[in-house]
Amino acid sequence: MTQPTRDGQLRYPESPSQTAGPYVHIGLALEVAGLPPRDVEIGPEIATRDAEGEQIEIVGTVIDGNGDVVEDILIEAWQADANGVYQTDYRADRAFRGFGRSAPGEHDAGELALHTIKPGRVAHPNGQPMAPHINLMLFARGINIHLHTRLYFDDEAEANAACPFLARVPPTRRDTLIAARENNDGVPRYRFEIHLQGPRETVFFDF
Amino acid sequence: MAQNDHTAFVMRDRGWHPPAYAPAYKTSVARSPQQALMSLQTPTASELTGPDFDNFALGPVDNDLLLNYREGTARDGLPIGERIIVYGRVVDQYNKPVAGTLVEAWQANAGGRYRHKKDAYMAPLDPNFGGVGRTVTDADGWYRFRTIRPGPYPWPNDVNSWRPAHIHVSVMGPSISTRLITQLYFEGDPLIPLCPIVNTLNDPDAIDTLVARLDKAGSRPMDSLAYRFDIVTRGALQTYFENQG
Numbered sequence: 001m002t003q004p005t006r007d008g009q010l011r012y013p014e015s016p017s018q019t020a021g022p023y024v025h026i027g028l029a030l031e032v033a034g035l036p037p038r039d040v041e042i043g044p045e046i047a048t049r050d051a052e053g054e055q056i057e058i059v060g061t062v063i064d065g066n067g068d069v070v071e072d073i074l075i076e077a078w079q080a081d082a083n084g085v086y087q088t089d090y091r092a093d094r095a096f097r098g099f100g101r102s103a104p105g106e107h108d109a110g111e112l113a114l115h116t117i118k119p120g121r122v123a124h125p126n127g128q129p130m131a132p133h134i135n136l137m138l139f140a141r142g143i144n145i146h147l148h149t150r151l152y153f154d155d156e157a158e159a160n161a162a163c164p165f166l167a168r169v170p171p172t173r174r175d176t177l178i179a180a181r182e183n184n185d186g187v188p189r190y191r192f193e194i195h196l197q198g199p200r201e202t203v204f205f206d207f
Numbered sequence: 208m209a210q211n212d213h214t215a216f217v218m219r220d221r222g223w224h225p226p227a228y229a230p231a232y233k234t235s236v237a238r239s240p241q242q243a244l245m246s247l248q249t250p251t252a253s254e255l256t257g258p259d260f261d262n263f264a265l266g267p268v269d270n271d272l273l274l275n276y277r278e279g280t281a282r283d284g285l286p287i288g289e290r291i292i293v294y295g296r297v298v299d300q301y302n303k304p305v306a307g308t309l310v311e312a313w314q315a316n317a318g319g320r321y322r323h324k325k326d327a328y329m330a331p332l333d334p335n336f337g338g339v340g341r342t343v344t345d346a347d348g349w350y351r352f353r354t355i356r357p358g359p360y361p362w363p364n365d366v367n368s369w370r371p372a373h374i375h376v377s378v379m380g381p382s383i384s385t386r387l388i389t390q391l392y393f394e395g396d397p398l399i400p401l402c403p404i405v406n407t408l409n410d411p412d413a414i415d416t417l418v419a420r421l422d423k424a425g426s427r428p429m430d431s432l433a434y435r436f437d438i439v440t441r442g443a444l445q446t447y448f449e450n451q452g
Contacts, residue, residue, distance in 0.1 A: 013223055014300060027339050065238070092264060122253060123252070130251065144235055168245075169245065197240060
């Protein structure tokens with residue numbers, strides 16, 4: 001009997017990432033590619049109109065280091081329900097799905113949109129509640145491994161100020177995670193801008 | 208079945224994955240964050256959960272790219288190209304099967320052309336080929352697709368850059384912490400070492416893990432060759448000691 005001496009004997013290496021590429025839509029956002037949708041697609045409707053909670057729209061853009069909108073971006077969103085619970089059993093036929101995908105279409109000028117409900121507060125491991133937030137993952141040509149960030153809401157100022165997770169983010173960069181509520185006649189709408197680089201670079205997480 | 212609520216995972220080895228900034232792949236230059244990623248020593252339920260697709264309503268030919276673009280049967284027309292089976296297991300870093308996870312795949316046709324509004328390569332579209340598939344792993348982590356081998360194609364990076372034949376592969380795993388998109392290459396393809404995207408990986412051993420192997424025994428005589436491609440997601444760490452003291 002010998003003890004394992006190399007890392008590879010203790011565990012396999014994770015499969016390494018490769019960019020999702022310019023044609024990611026063929027696989028993950030069929031209508032944007034121009035492909036006929038299948039019976040069930042994972043789309044931008046994280047929650048239907050029948051879901052419990054406050055109905056909201058989220059719109060936004062991703063901007064590269066040159067200031068150009070990343071029109072071929074694909075984002076994935078994962079969020080808790082109105083009670084702050086992650087519903088891990090994904091069912092497309094439920095009013096609340098918890099998971100969604102969005103990619104700008106041909107005529108959207110790079111603007112992303114999600115329809116959902118405002119998530120409830122999820123407990124931090126320290127026991128305090130985190131402010132409502134949506135977890136986002138970004139995929140695109142030129143992004144070699146997807147980027148993780150969070151979206152918070154600017155009309156939750158009190159909860160944001162008390163959020164133990166946001167408290168760890170350097171104060172000067174905290175704003176990069178906060179979406180702004182817009183005046184909108186119908187459903188409340190929040191707008192975000194994700195900056196991949198530059199003075200307003202969004203905070204991205206490793207976990 | 209919720210596979211994961213608050214399981215922790217083996218730390219992602221960022222030196223094994225490609226760096227965000229890899230200037231030989233030119234598009235990465237303006238799309239790579241320049242600030243350090245913020246590492247979470249205490250991940251929360253937000254990071255440690257994710258959608259479980261065990262109950263996802265798959266269509267009957269979602270994993271059969273030979274049949275899933277055109278309505279009808281094989282008699283109505285099949286895609287042109289080398290018929291192949293691509294199969295393998297999704298396991299975690301401790302070789303435990305990742306069951307009930309969504310595996311999605313997309314690819315170019317045999318001529319290297321994607322069925323995408325934005326692909327203007329001169330190679331023709333194939334009326335019988337869409338190029339997208341999906342499936343959910345079984346209890347032992349196995350997945351399987353039937354397709355045609357995609358062609359290589361030129362792309363604007365260097366003056367004369369070509370992608371090796373590849374299939375894009377996406378897996379969720381038990382949590383958003385294990386989310387992964389990568390590319391499958393084919394054993395023996397001379398374009399692999401010449402590709403700026405492949406070469407965003409610094410370690411030749413990492414590249415080697417993305418090369419599917421011909422599995423002659425798994426092939427169907429007079430029908431299809433088989434390629435084996437296993438996918439490894441981050442290892443789930445057990446909580447042996449509940450009490451933090």
